[in-house]
Amino acid sequence: MKIIHTSDWHLGCSLRGRKRYEESAAFLNWLGELLEKESIDVLLVAGDIFDTTTPSNRAQELYYRFLCRVAESPCRHVVITAGNHDSPTFLNAPRELLRYLQVYIVGKIGESLDDEVLLLKDAQGEAELIVAAVPYLRDRDIRSVEAGESLEDKARKLVEGIRSHYELVGRRAEEIRAALSGPIPVVAMGHLFAAGGSTVEGDGVRELYIGSLAHVGRDFPPVFDYVALGHLHKAQLVGGQENCRYSGAPIPMGFAEALWEKQVIMVEFCAGQMKVMPVKVPLFKALHSIRGDREEIERQLEELKSKTQKAWLEIIYEGKEIISDLREQMEAATAGTELELLRVSDNRSWQQVMNLMEEGEVLSELDHSEVFRRCLEAYEVEAEQRESLLQMYNEILDSLLMEDVMAE
Numbered sequence: 001m002k003i004i005h006t007s008d009w010h011l012g013c014s015l016r017g018r019k020r021y022e023e024s025a026a027f028l029n030w031l032g033e034l035l036e037k038e039s040i041d042v043l044l045v046a047g048d049i050f051d052t053t054t055p056s057n058r059a060q061e062l063y064y065r066f067l068c069r070v071a072e073s074p075c076r077h078v079v080i081t082a083g084n085h086d087s088p089t090f091l092n093a094p095r096e097l098l099r100y101l102q103v104y105i106v107g108k109i110g111e112s113l114d115d116e117v118l119l120l121k122d123a124q125g126e127a128e129l130i131v132a133a134v135p136y137l138r139d140r141d142i143r144s145v146e147a148g149e150s151l152e153d154k155a156r157k158l159v160e161g162i163r164s165h166y167e168l169v170g171r172r173a174e175e176i177r178a179a180l181s182g183p184i185p186v187v188a189m190g191h192l193f194a195a196g197g198s199t200v201e202g203d204g205v206r207e208l209y210i211g212s213l214a215h216v217g218r219d220f221p222p223v224f225d226y227v228a229l230g231h232l233h234k235a236q237l238v239g240g241q242e243n244c245r246y247s248g249a250p251i252p253m254g255f256a257e258a259l260w261e262k263q264v265i266m267v268e269f270c271a272g273q274m275k276v277m278p279v280k281v282p283l284f285k286a287l288h289s290i291r292g293d294r295e296e297i298e299r300q301l302e303e304l305k306s307k308t309q310k311a312w313l314e315i316i317y318e319g320k321e322i323i324s325d326l327r328e329q330m331e332a333a334t335a336g337t338e339l340e341l342l343r344v345s346d347n348r349s350w351q352q353v354m355n356l357m358e359e360g361e362v363l364s365e366l367d368h369s370e371v372f373r374r375c376l377e378a379y380e381v382e383a384e385q386r387e388s389l390l391q392m393y394n395e396i397l398d399s400l401l402m403e404d405v406m407a408e
Contacts, residue, residue, distance in 0.1 A: 001041050001042070001128055001129060001185070001268065001269045001270070002038060002039065002040045002041050002042075002266060002267070002268050003040070003041065003042045003043075003044060003129075003187065003226075003266070003267040003268070003269075004031075004034070004035065004038075004040050004042075004043050004044065004264055004265070004266055004267075004279075005044045005046065005226075005228040005245070005247050005264065005265040005266075005267060006031070006043070006044070006045055006046070006247050006250060006264040006265070007045060007046035007047055007048060007083070007191070007228075007229070007230025007231070007246070007247050007248070007249070008046075008047070008048040008083070008230050008231070008233055008247075008248065008249035008250070008253075009024065009027070009028075009045070009048065009049055009050075009249070009250065010024075010048055010050070010051040010085065010249065010251075010253060011024050011049060011050050011051065011055060011059040011062050011063055012024075012050055012051045012052060012055045012056050012058070012059030013051035013253065014051075015253070015254065015287075015312065015342065016312075016342040016343055017342075018312065018340075018342065020251065020285070021058055021059070021062065022284070022285075023251045023284040023285045024059075024062055024251065025062055026282075026284040027250045027251055027281065027284060028062060028065075028066040030281065030282060031066075031250075031264065032066065032069045032070065032073065034264070034279065035070060035073050035074070035075045036073050036074065036075075038266065039074050040074070040075050040266075041074075041075060041076050041077070041122075041128070041129075042075070042076065042077045042078075042079065042120060042129060042131075043070060043075055043077070043078045043079070044079050044131070044187070044189055044228045045078070045079070045080045045081070045230075046081055046083070046189045046190065046191055046228050046229055046230030046231075046247070047081050047082055047083025047084070047085075047086065047135065047136055047189075047191030047230035047231065048083030048084065048085045048086060048191065048230060048231070048249075049063065049080060049082075049083070049086055049091065050063070050085060050086055050087075050090075051085055052085065053085070053086065053087035053090065054087070054090075055090070067098065067101060067103055068101070070101075070103075071101040071102065071103070076102055076120070076122070076123065077102050077103075077104065077120045077129075078101075078102065078103040078104065079103075079104045079106070079118065079120075079131050079133050079189065080103065080104070080105050080106070081105075081106045081107075081133050081134065081135040081136070081189050081190075081191060081230075082106070082107040082108065082135040082136055082191070083135075083136050083191040083230055083231060084136045084191065084231070086107070086136070087107075088107030088108035088135065089107065090107075091105050091107040092105055092107035092108070095107075104118055104131075104133065106133040106134075106135050107135060108135055108138070108141065109134075109135065109137065109141055109165070113168060113169055113172040114172070116132060116133050116134055116135075116169055117130065117131070117132050117133075117169050117172045117173050117176060118130070118131045118133055119176055127180050127184055128184060129184060129185055129186075129187065129269075130173050130176055130177060130184060130185070130186045130187070131186075131187050131188075131189065132166075132169040132170065132172075132173050132186065132187070132188040132189065132224065133189050134165065134166065134169060134188065134189055134190050134191075135191060136191040136192070136231075137161070137162050137165060137192070139158065139399075142158065142161030142162060142164075142165060162192065166188065166190075166220055166221055167221055169188070170188070170220075170221030170223045170224065171221075171223075173186045173188075173223055173224075174186075174223050177223075183272075185225045185226070185269045185274070186223050186224055186225050187224065187225060187226045187227070187228060187267075188220060188221075188224040188226070188227045188228070189227075189228045189229075189230075190227065190228075190229050190230070191229070191230045191231050192229065192231055193231055193232065194229065194238045194239075194244075194246075195239075220244060224243075225243060225269070225274060226243045226244070226267050226274065226276070227243065227244040227245070228245070228247070228265070228267075229244070229245060229246045229247075230246065230247065231246070232246045232248065233248055233249040233253050233257055233260075234246070234248050234257070234260055235247055235248030235260070235261070235262070235263045235265075235278065236248070242276050243274065243276065245265055245276070247263065247264055247265045248260070248262060248263060249262070250262050250263075250264065250281045251281075251284060251285070252287050254287075255287050255288075255289040255314040255343075256289075257287075258286075258287040258288065258289055261280060262280070262281040262283070263278040263279055263280055263281055264278075264279050264281060265277070265278055265279070266278075266279050285310075285311070285312065286309055286310065286311035286312070287311065287312050287313075287314075288304060288311050288312070288313050288314070288339075289313075289314040289315075289316065290304075290313070290314070290315055290316070291315070291316035291317070291318055291347070292317075292318055292319070293317070293318060293319030293320070293321070294317075294319050294321060294323070297315060297317065297330075298333070301333055301334065301339075304339060305334075305337050305338075305339065308338055309338060310338045310339075310340075311338065311339055311340070312339075312340050312342050313334065313339045313340060313341050313342060313343075314342060314343045314344075314345075315330050315341065315343070315344045315345070316345045316347050317344070317345065317346045317347060318347045323346075326344055326346060327344040330344050368397055369390065369393070369394065369397075372390065372393050373386075373390065376389065376390070
């Protein structure tokens with residue numbers, strides 16, 4: 001049996017105001033070809049299918065066209081779980097219809113564990129795989145609220161709630177396997193931040209829960225032969241374990257991810273043995289981030305222009321010379337080339353406030369937390385208060401961004 005593990009498609013996402021439908025379409029086309037070429041039996045998608053809880057019509061079209069294509073391929077089953085960017089209600093809405101295509105959707109935890117623990121069967125009707133399809137576990141689903149709780153108490157209860165839920169689905173998977181005539185593989189899915197996970201600034205990974213306190217331990221129940229995780233955009237092992245992985249996002253979500261090799265994970269079970277093989281995803285749109293003083297930037301620009309490759313470009317100026325028309329100069333330097341300039345930033349710290357006026361920095365270039373940090377600085381809030389205020393702000397922000405606006 002062959003499985004493909006992927007996650008974090010973020011259909012409908014943008015980068016500096018540029019929609020990325022073409023890249024997403026190219027990836028889904030490539031993935032469809034891979035499923036056919038490798039005769040994949042099961043596709044697992046571990047959350048963040050869409051970039052927002054209210055995806056555009058075009059993003060939805062990409063999603064449903066792909067599922068229809070997979071239904072016509074040798075791939076027998078597709079299991080999709082919601083991530084923190086997804087609307088559980090939206091994903092679940094066509095669930096019963098999609099089940100006829102052997103597509104199983106788990107947008108949120110249900111009243112029964114059997115809503116998450118799925119027994120998949122082969123073409124002859126024989127059991128071949130158990131999937132513990134755990135979606136993103138929202139705060140209100142797994143934690144009781146108590147007055148006067150500290151942030152640390154909330155984070156501890158969240159981690160305990162997540163661990164407890166995986167223990168429950170793990171036990172249910174064991175019960176199902178014990179009732180079968182022979183041992184079959186058990187795979188878990190999740191959308192969470194495992195302790196020790198690697199991120200970089202600007203990779204677009206939205207904090208889960210309360211700031212970064214609630215990172216889940218690496219010790220998943222031993223019943224799981226493989227754990228397919230989503231949320232972190234960099235493909236990586238969890239705690240060095242070959243059988244517990246983040247597949248990562250298939251396209252670079254920001255310039256910080258430009259140098260990462262993107263991949264999906266192929267997992268093969270044969271005669272009681274498991275083999276895990278990363279499969280490299282092609283680069284569908286080149287992103288380049290160049291930095292330095294004027295001379296270094298000009299040198300790198302000339303090198304990129306000589307490649308005659310279409311690419312999006314970020315320039316970070318780190319020189320000492322004051323260049324009041326920096327963006328205009330960079331636009332002139334890239335005019336008539338295959339390079340499209342998306343962002344120009346001046347990194348001289350003492351010039352940052354002036355840059356807001358001189359460089360015309362706009363609100364859309366700042367994330368929510370950066371705007372709040374600047375407000376704290378503007379109002380000269382004491383340094384020891386800033387961290388707790390930022391954590392409380394992020395808690396409120398998360399509750400708004402992750403609200404299921406389609407739920408009744």
